[in-house]
Amino acid sequence: MSRYIQSYMLLFLFMYIVEIKSGKLLSLDNVYQKSIAAYTKERWSKCIEYFEESLHLYKLHKTTLINCRLKCKNIPNVIVKENIEDLKIYEKIFKTSQCLQQCTDEGFDKINMYSNTSDDILSDMQQRKPYEYLHICYFQMNALPKAASAAYTFLVANPFNDAMKKNLDYYIDLPEVDINEVDDLESEDYQMLYRLGLKSYNAKQWGETIANMEESLTNYLSWENGCRAECEWQPEQEWSVEVSILVSNSLTSLLICQQNCQNQLKPLFNSGTEFIADLLNYLQICYYYLERFDDVGKAVESYLLLLPRDKNMLENKEMYESFINKSSFVERSDIVYYFKRDQYEKELLQLFHDQNGSNFEINLV
Structure with a gap:
């Protein structure tokens, strides 16, 4: 069960117990406005109550949308089965739109909540x-x-x-x-698991470190997919009468947002690539101490896919090759997918940047 589905279930249970008994539709906008009013009037206990409730509602709202976007991401084509012009893409867009509409209608209906939330409030929530x-x-x-x-x-x-x-x-x-x-109240599971992994690594508990770091990697990939799905909310788009230009601007805004998900790893890591490489580095060491040499080869090769010029890892590989079968040095499929997606997105954004020059700033990590 994914972290988002688990969160959804927990939040649904919370809201059912606390709010749904009233039978009224829940509204993030209304609760947030009450929060601001309580703060302005210095009603401090109500300020806390309403802001905490608005944060719960936002998580519920966000999780519902993310689950639907991930669910509707890979809708198969039924009508257009041949590559004729762009009709396969059109069908995918139509079917995805239909799926999203149905999924969100059902999702918000189940939690008794309004789906409409103002862009300003969503922006405030994203900025904490x-x-x-x-x-x-x-x-x-x-x-x-x-x-x-x-x-x-x-x-x-x-x-x-x-x-x-x-x-x-x-x-x-x-x-x-x-x-x-003093804690980050919005801390993600992968961050907690990473810290636990560091603690067990320093204690030389290799098996526990592997468990924590592998779970941190899985949770990070899941978190970034959720963050990327959240990017499909794009409130202010530049209009153009040319469909290709309009779509191009929208897709570029989407890709920039998805790439910026990695910025949330700063200042410790500059990108998801660096973070995943760090996890793989700890894993190859721990797998070595436990003599799980096939896993050592996979971790090393996957690391070098991400950071191919890393001298220390290149030296490690040379040392490992003296006693590990070369067939063990294969890249993990989850890392290959992540790497290729990241690189293709960067190349597409660079293409857009080259075409538009200084009119469009893109931070390519």
Whole structure:
């Protein structure tokens, strides 16, 4: 069962117990507006209540959409079975649209929630804006550890916000706040598993490290797929009467957003490629100590697919080849898929950039 489906079920259960008994349709817009009003009127306990509820509703809203987008991603063609002009693409778009409409209608109906949410509020949620308010509300209610975590959570997504940096510095200097308990309240599973993997690696617990790092890799790939699916919400698109130009602009905006999912790994890693390579590095060491040499070969070869000029790994491979069968050095299929998709997207964006020059800035990691 995927992490998104698990999250969906847990959130659905939460909302069923807390809200659905009233029989009223839930609205993220309404709850968020109540949050802002409570903050403005300095009703601090209500501020906390409404902002926390809005965050739960947003996760429910996002998870419902992501599940539908992933479900409808690979709808098979039924009508057009030959490559005649672009008709296969047209059918795929039509059928995907139909699938999404049906899936989202059913999904939001099941959770008794309005599907329509304003672009401004969705943007605020993506930028973790509620935590910018929440840290003040927590502070006013003397919930200082929560205030520190809320400030840190906002800062993770907005690392150049100097005012929030000062707030966080203030909180961690307070005797009531333990810096080791200041958490990113939006932390993903793959991050937690990675930290657990580092801890077990430093303790030389090779089997436990493998379990954590492999699960972190699986969860990261799942998380990035979800992040990429979320990118299909593109509120402001440049209009053109030329269909090809309109589609090109929309697809470019989508690809840029999908590529930027990797930016959330900063400052520790510049890209998903670097993060996955780091996981593979730990894995090849642990597999070596457990004498799982076939897995060593796969980890090394997959690492070199991502970072082919890495001298240390090239030396490792040369050493391993002295006692490991060369047939073991094969690339993992999940890494090959990730690598090829990433490279193709970068090449397509570079093509668009070359055609449009300085009119369109693209950060190719």
